[in-house]
Amino acid sequence: MHPTLLETLxxxxxxxxxxxxxxxxxxxxSAKAGASRHDSWRAFLVWNLWLYVVAAVVIVLLLAAVPGAAWVGLVFSALIVVVSIFYYNPVIMxxxxxxxxxxxEDLLYTGLLFVVVAFLWLEVAGLALA
Known part of the structure; x- marks a missing residue:
């Protein structure tokens, strides 16, 4: 089974x-180590690494066309957008x-995730790009 165009995008x-x-x-x-409590290798390993692992799993699920992957990707991406807006920007940033x-970086990252949410919302709604 192949992923849909929206899942692939x-x-x-x-x-x-x-x-x-x-x-x-x-x-x-590395270059900004110590600029804030969030800028260190320890902070990266404790707080950020897990996010990249989860993202990699979501990406693999989408590309492998696993049933329900669009829902998983939608929920994951929407949660990251919410965290970015309501926690990352007002606190960490x-x-x-x-x-x-x-x-x-913040605008590119969050903007791309908004597009992912839109694409996956279309996918779970049963719509397609025409």
Missing amino acids: AAWLLIVAFVISLAYELWRA LERKPGLVDWV
Whole structure:
């Protein structure tokens, strides 16, 4: 069984979003270490690594066309968007004293996840891109 176009697009957007996020968080853990309590290798391993593992599982489920994968991806992506808006931005981002790179990464990451949510919502609703 093959994934639908929407599942495939969502998976690839998740790959792009999480590669951007991973590169950013590794940069913060190394080049910006100590700038905030969130910028260290320990913080990365304790708080961030699990997120990339879960994202990888969701991506594999979508690309493997596992039944229910669209729902899993939708719930996961929607939760990440909510956390980004209501926790990451008002707490972590402000503690990091963000610059241009921080805001660009945040907007790209969250924007891509919004698109993933839209694509997977269409998928679970039984609609397709025409």
